[in-house]
Amino acid sequence: MNTEKEYWTNRYKEGHTGWDLGTISTPLKDYFDQIQSKEVAILIPGAGNGYEAAYLNDNGFTNVHILDISVVPLEQFAAANPSFPEEHIHEQDFFKHKNTYDLVIEQTFFCSFPPIKMNRVKYATKMASLLNDGGKLVGLWFDIPLTEDPDKRPFGGSKKEYRTYLAPFFEIKTFEAAHNSVIDRYGDELFGIFIKKKQPIKQQNNPLHGITLQSILEHLVANEGWEEMDKQVRINCFTENPTIKSSLRFLRKHLWAREKVEKMYLRSLNKN
Known part of the structure; x- marks a missing residue:
């Protein structure tokens, strides 16, 4: 239960x-x-x-x-x-x-x-x-x-x-x-x-326009959870004492990881 x-x-x-x-x-x-x-x-x-x-x-x-x-x-x-x-x-x-x-x-x-x-x-x-x-x-x-x-x-x-x-x-x-x-x-x-607040108008062919990295992470935490996020994108900031702050710091420094997280966000939107 x-x-x-x-x-x-x-x-x-x-x-x-x-x-x-x-x-x-x-x-x-x-x-x-x-x-x-x-x-x-x-x-x-x-x-x-x-x-x-x-x-x-x-x-x-x-x-x-x-x-x-x-x-x-x-x-x-x-x-x-x-x-x-x-x-x-x-x-x-x-x-x-x-x-x-x-x-x-x-x-x-x-x-x-x-x-x-x-x-x-x-x-x-x-x-x-x-x-x-x-x-x-x-x-x-x-x-x-x-x-x-x-x-x-x-x-x-x-x-x-x-x-x-x-x-x-x-x-x-x-x-x-x-x-x-x-x-x-x-x-x-x-x-x-x-x-x-009204959602920002997205640029054509750019579904992430106007959406901050923090908003992406907050959506993923609320709808997927840290455990599922870690399964989809294997990075330490999702595994060891995960927080929005530490994840922002890591993803802003590592573009390859940020791109994977943005793709996970888009998959989550399509699922929900």
Whole structure:
């Protein structure tokens, strides 16, 4: 069994869900109330008990999807919301989800992953891939000191750190302390609206035009993983303590290796 899946399933079964407000969060409710189109395609990853999805469904939104790695909260949500379309409930690893949306909602999801840099790079890369050009990532991020204790999930983070990961893929419309948080979270969360950047127009016969080497590596890590990358291109920077930074340094010095990585990137795009 997937270790993350097992971890979250046990948390739900044991009732260790301290992040659960028991209702929709006020900042998200206020944001939803100003959306005019009821047909907008929305994804809520790490949906848990799905209070936001239930609110949207009850208010006439017709294209809302929820995703969680554990079936336990999804079954509870389905039982409590029988009018919610069954085909819009996804028990799946977030990083394997393939659909695209106009709006993705963030609610304690970013901080659910072990806080290593690569997980946070993968999060930003995957979020961008799930959105249509001009699509929005909207929600709440914890503004609390980072903890690495696995029993203290969700982990924290800072405004500066979040911006570092999201800025390469999104224009930041707003990202400030939430003014209307529930009392228990007041002062501890940031409300953000991030708009996906349009992809650069590619030169004819040059599919890599406008795509940086860092973007190529981030895509490969998110969609293939270091192990698969190492199988396809045998270089030490993919084998020994691989990081984006060390790989950039090596590939910028060795054109032969960079060309192989670019070909792997193009194969990955065709596959996905």
